[in-house]
Amino acid sequence: MIEKLPILSLLIWLPILGGMLVIFGPGQKHLRLSHWLSLLAAVVTFGLSLWALSEFDTSRYYFQFSEDRSWISSLGVRYSLGVDGISLPLIVLTSLMTMIVIVASWNNIKRRSSHYLAAFLVMCGLMNGVFAATDSILFYVFWEAMLIPMFLIIGIWGGDNRIYATLKFFIYTFFGSVFLLIALIYLGKQANSFNISVIQQMVIDLDTQKLIFFAFLIAFAVKVPMWPVHTWLPDAHVQAPTGGSVILAAIMLKMGTYGFVRFMLPIVPDASMVMADFMIVLSLIAVVYIGFVALAQKDMKKLIAYSSIAHMGFVTLGLFISFALLADKQVDAAIMAIQGGLVQMISHGFISGALFLCIGVLYDRLHSRNISDYGGVVNVMPRFAMFFMLFAMANSGLPGTSGFIGEFFVIVASLQTSFWIALLAGTTLVLAAAYTLWMFKRVIFGDVANEKVAALRDLKMREYLVMAVLAILVLLLGLFPGPLLEVMRTSVEHLIDCNLISKLSAEGMCS
Amino acid sequence: MNDSINFSLITSEIFILCAICFIMIVDLFQRDKERNLTYALTQLTLIILFFIEYNHINNESVIAFSGHWIVDKLSTVLKLSIYLITFISILYARPFISHRNMMRGEYYLLTLFAVSGMMIMVSANSFLTVYLGLELLSLSLYTLVALQRDSKLASESAVKFFVMGGLASGFLLYGISLIYGISGSVIIADVAQNYLTNDIDLVSQFGLVFIVIGIAFKFGAVPFHMWLPDIYHGSPSSVTAFIASVPKIAAFGMTMRLLVGAFPLFVQDWTNMILVIALLSIIFGNLVAVSQSNLKRLLAYSAIAHIGYFLLGIVPATDASYSASMYYIIVYAFMTVAGFGIVIFMSVENKEYQEISDLRGLGRYHPWYALMFTVVMASLAGIPPFIGFWPKLEIFRHLISNGMIIEATIAIAFSVIGLFYYLKVIKEMYFEDATQSPEISSSRSLKIAISINCLLLILFGLMPDSIYHYCLDAFGVLA
Numbered sequence: 001m002i003e004k005l006p007i008l009s010l011l012i013w014l015p016i017l018g019g020m021l022v023i024f025g026p027g028q029k030h031l032r033l034s035h036w037l038s039l040l041a042a043v044v045t046f047g048l049s050l051w052a053l054s055e056f057d058t059s060r061y062y063f064q065f066s067e068d069r070s071w072i073s074s075l076g077v078r079y080s081l082g083v084d085g086i087s088l089p090l091i092v093l094t095s096l097m098t099m100i101v102i103v104a105s106w107n108n109i110k111r112r113s114s115h116y117l118a119a120f121l122v123m124c125g126l127m128n129g130v131f132a133a134t135d136s137i138l139f140y141v142f143w144e145a146m147l148i149p150m151f152l153i154i155g156i157w158g159g160d161n162r163i164y165a166t167l168k169f170f171i172y173t174f175f176g177s178v179f180l181l182i183a184l185i186y187l188g189k190q191a192n193s194f195n196i197s198v199i200q201q202m203v204i205d206l207d208t209q210k211l212i213f214f215a216f217l218i219a220f221a222v223k224v225p226m227w228p229v230h231t232w233l234p235d236a237h238v239q240a241p242t243g244g245s246v247i248l249a250a251i252m253l254k255m256g257t258y259g260f261v262r263f264m265l266p267i268v269p270d271a272s273m274v275m276a277d278f279m280i281v282l283s284l285i286a287v288v289y290i291g292f293v294a295l296a297q298k299d300m301k302k303l304i305a306y307s308s309i310a311h312m313g314f315v316t317l318g319l320f321i322s323f324a325l326l327a328d329k330q331v332d333a334a335i336m337a338i339q340g341g342l343v344q345m346i347s348h349g350f351i352s353g354a355l356f357l358c359i360g361v362l363y364d365r366l367h368s369r370n371i372s373d374y375g376g377v378v379n380v381m382p383r384f385a386m387f388f389m390l391f392a393m394a395n396s397g398l399p400g401t402s403g404f405i406g407e408f409f410v411i412v413a414s415l416q417t418s419f420w421i422a423l424l425a426g427t428t429l430v431l432a433a434a435y436t437l438w439m440f441k442r443v444i445f446g447d448v449a450n451e452k453v454a455a456l457r458d459l460k461m462r463e464y465l466v467m468a469v470l471a472i473l474v475l476l477l478g479l480f481p482g483p484l485l486e487v488m489r490t491s492v493e494h495l496i497d498c499n500l501i502s503k504l505s506a507e508g509m510c511s
Numbered sequence: 512m513n514d515s516i517n518f519s520l521i522t523s524e525i526f527i528l529c530a531i532c533f534i535m536i537v538d539l540f541q542r543d544k545e546r547n548l549t550y551a552l553t554q555l556t557l558i559i560l561f562f563i564e565y566n567h568i569n570n571e572s573v574i575a576f577s578g579h580w581i582v583d584k585l586s587t588v589l590k591l592s593i594y595l596i597t598f599i600s601i602l603y604a605r606p607f608i609s610h611r612n613m614m615r616g617e618y619y620l621l622t623l624f625a626v627s628g629m630m631i632m633v634s635a636n637s638f639l640t641v642y643l644g645l646e647l648l649s650l651s652l653y654t655l656v657a658l659q660r661d662s663k664l665a666s667e668s669a670v671k672f673f674v675m676g677g678l679a680s681g682f683l684l685y686g687i688s689l690i691y692g693i694s695g696s697v698i699i700a701d702v703a704q705n706y707l708t709n710d711i712d713l714v715s716q717f718g719l720v721f722i723v724i725g726i727a728f729k730f731g732a733v734p735f736h737m738w739l740p741d742i743y744h745g746s747p748s749s750v751t752a753f754i755a756s757v758p759k760i761a762a763f764g765m766t767m768r769l770l771v772g773a774f775p776l777f778v779q780d781w782t783n784m785i786l787v788i789a790l791l792s793i794i795f796g797n798l799v800a801v802s803q804s805n806l807k808r809l810l811a812y813s814a815i816a817h818i819g820y821f822l823l824g825i826v827p828a829t830d831a832s833y834s835a836s837m838y839y840i841i842v843y844a845f846m847t848v849a850g851f852g853i854v855i856f857m858s859v860e861n862k863e864y865q866e867i868s869d870l871r872g873l874g875r876y877h878p879w880y881a882l883m884f885t886v887v888m889a890s891l892a893g894i895p896p897f898i899g900f901w902p903k904l905e906i907f908r909h910l911i912s913n914g915m916i917i918e919a920t921i922a923i924a925f926s927v928i929g930l931f932y933y934l935k936v937i938k939e940m941y942f943e944d945a946t947q948s949p950e951i952s953s954s955r956s957l958k959i960a961i962s963i964n965c966l967l968l969i970l971f972g973l974m975p976d977s978i979y980h981y982c983l984d985a986f987g988v989l990a
Contacts, residue, residue, distance in 0.1 A: 023878075024879075027878075071976075072901075072974075072975050072976045072979070073976060074976055074979050074980060074983055075901075075904075075905070075908075075975070075976075075979075112875075115878070137904070140895065141895040141896045141900075144894050144895045144900075145894070145895055145896050147894070148885075148889060148894065151934070151937075152941060155938060155941055155942040156874070156941050156942060162942065163938055163942050163943075166938075166942075167931070167934060167938065170930070170934060171927060171930060171931060171934075174894075174927055174930055175924075175927045178923040178924065178926065178927060179920075179923075181904070181907070181923065182907065182911065182916070182919060182920060182923060185904070185907055185908045185911050186911050186916070188908075189908065189911060189912045
């Protein structure tokens with residue numbers, strides 16, 4: 001009986017319906033009830049995702065908890081869902097971060113707060129849909145639909161320049177995804193099915209692969225975002241309300257790299273192989289150049305936004321360095337590189353989310369994001385300073401925190417192919433430490449800068465709880481990455497063994 | 512079979528004519544200023560027509576009346592959607608016209624006349640019948656636009672509409688006369704037959720150009736679009752809601768009958784012409800719409816762009832792509848009637864709120880209607896999962912599978928520009944601060960109608976097959 005439960009559908013529709021219920025049920029009239037209802041929906045969703053994690057069979061690579069229903073029969077589009085070791089951790093992350101955001105913005109939003117929480121619930125469902133869809137058109141539907149709540153969140157609850165930022169965000173990502181749509185239609189037509197697994201087994205010649213590669217690249221690179229299409233992110237982050245920034249950094253950016261893993265690498269491996277150097281260069285530019293850009297920021301949110309771009313550069317580096325490794329037949333190192341990228345995705349979800357929450361805590365009290373407005377915060381908010389320090393350290397990749405694992409894996413793997421790539425990638429350890437800790441120093445340490453800082457109050461119980469959960473997770477993942485790697489291992493091995501082999505002919509393809 | 516005079520094939524046409532005469536007489540003796548009875552009878556007529564037509568939905572294709580008349584699945588499905596969307600537009604119209612000194616029986620009667628013209632258009636199997644239907648439709652529409660006699664803008668639009676419409680009809684008729692001169696027949700099947708035995712000559716191609724121009728004029732596709740924004744803007748909003756939506760469906764039927772029916776051997780010629788027209792419409796419509804500040808004009812330019820997408824679906828010239836086009840036009844009519852429904856909804860008793868900035872504050876004071884309008888805009892922009900996405904997807908799918916990837920890429924890239932102006936409307940509703948609540952219509956029927964219309968956009972978006980199934984069936988490509 002319990003095996004028959006459509007758990008993925010529940011993970012998608014429960015938060016969406018919960019959000020709708022909050023808007024049209026108690027709404028603004030009964031604020032307290034709306035808040036508790038939102039929290040309930042988020043907690044149940046998170047509980048379901050944990051249950052899925054516990055039921056997940058890590059020894060199998062194929063999609064689990066599969067659901068497959070006829071949806072649009074005249075188009076051949078099916079409502080098919082499934083998760084593997086790559087997507088399941090992301091679903092858990094999504095559900096967790098939504099819950100955290102709801103707790104964190106409990107009383108902080110003054111205007112239409114019930115709608116605010118409901119928007120996050122709806123978005124949580126749609127994002128789970130992106131990770132769970134195994135039909136490419138269904139994936140696209142969730143992928144696009146997800147933009148609407150984020151558009152509204154930034155546009156309604158954002159900062160002064162929110163309209164510019166949210167339009168830029170929407171149009172940038174929409175522009176990227178239309179090329180994704182063309183590629184998906186083309187592939188669906190060729191494969192006679194929109195199912196991702198079927199498309200992954202298709203023979204495509206190299207020229208076509210290259211075109212599809214660029215279509216995917218435009219779509220996913222905007223989302224990651226990779227240099228040079230990253231410019232929407234600092235704007236969106238700075239203008240977004242705290243919760244919006246958290247979800248944007250923790251989950252939305254992961255969609256781009258998830259797209260790489262789910263679509264680009266398995267469907268066009270030969271083109272990816274040819275273009276791997278190009279992608280590695282783009283990733284290194286993100287890591288190094290954007291690292292320097294982050295160093296120059298005066299606005300805390302902008303700084304963390306740039307640091308996100310740099311860290312996501314690590315993920316793409318890990319994914320594409322694996323091709324260079326495969327070319328040298330270093331399969332183990334390739335697995336390590338991809339795993340490093342995936343772990344980095346999860347860990348960056350925790351860390352960037354936590355950092356944005358920290359900035360949110362300061363912003364709620366002082367209504368400023370400028371580094372120069374702060375100083376000596378440790379004197380008035382010692383508990384806050386402790387958490388902030390942990391997350392800052394994690395962001396700079398301190399061993400023992402989750403930030404270390406992914407970066408370490410990727411750097412070790414790249415060392416197997418080229419010393420210089422590893423060296424350039426390694427500069428992040430210096431740069432990230434420089435920009436994060438320098439910001440930390442200016443904000444937290446020193447004498448109390450002004451009267452406003454002196455009047456700051458330390459963390460409330462609710463904030464303390466949120467920070468503590470994230471801190472535990474960051475440390476846990478840093479000290480015991482084993483379980484997460486175990487969940488991912490079979491899927492990653494399958495990706496390397498079956499999906500990344502040449503698609504130029506049917507020879508040697510796994511069925 | 513061709514010569515048979517089978518009155519059962521024109522039941523709905525006979526019925527609507529009788530109904531019109533009956534309602535006209537009833538209306539004469541009505542004292543009620545609100546014309547409730549006329550209104551009720553009109554809507555009842557449409558409902559009955561819907562059920563009459565629905566019974567025929569599985570009939571095979573029949574040609575009758577000396578080959579001038581055809582009843583097939585295409586005509587049935589198109590007629591059904593014409594009734595449905597006319598019904599919605601009349602729902603929207605009632606509160607609007609009652610506040611504007613337009614509450615006269617003629618409004619409903621002219622709408623019914625227009626409907627009967629459209630019924631003739633989609634069932635026509637000869638050039639003459641097509642033209643007859645087209646003129647019946649056009650004359651009713653000219654009068655509808657002019658109905659608001661004390662408005663300068665409406666009178667101006669009516670004259671413009673009349674002149675431009677007359678010009679378009681002239682083009683069409685000239686093309687038809689050339690074709691008639693060559694082939695010696697006005698019956699569509701005979702014309703097509705004629706070219707099987709005779710060579711394709713320059714005069715026929717010349718005639719075809721005029722027919723395509725006539726069609727493009729009626730649709731308002733670039734470069735024959737100049738009349739469209741002015742008339743959408745100048746007409747009373749409820750009339751705009753009608754002329755922007757339903758006649759497009761009939762015009763689709765006319766296009767199918769004329770181009771596909773009569774000129775299957777000229778596919779290369781007319782697809783090339785339509786491709787250029789379609790791409791120009793997409794580019795021009797989307798670019799110009801960006802700078803509009805009036806909601807009606809914005810929707811007018813977006814209509815030009817949408818017509819471009821719809822015409823693009825005809826270009827691959829396969830049955831499957833025609834059904835995608837048909838799907839597009841029906842869905843478009845459905846969305847656009849909702850779009851102008853918004854304009855009507857924002858028009859209170861004596862004042863028109865047509866500027867986009869008039870929507871300011873809607874999200875704060877009327878969240879439900881703001882959500883509904885967001886659905887309409889997202890749907891028009893083609894964002895999944897709303898219904899506007901699916902026909903676009905289908906059109907692109909057919910373009911790509913027929914090797915027209917570059918055309919598809921241009922069209923899709925411009926839909927991103929299109930997105931911008933739809934977002935501008937959403938932005939105005941939610942993001943701009945407003946000090947006071949925007950005024951909205953107080954009519955309860957209008958509130959319910961617009962909510963249902965918008966909810967259907969979501970529902971059909973989640974179950975796109977429900978409409979598409981019929982479109983595929985109409986062209987016999989149902990798997």
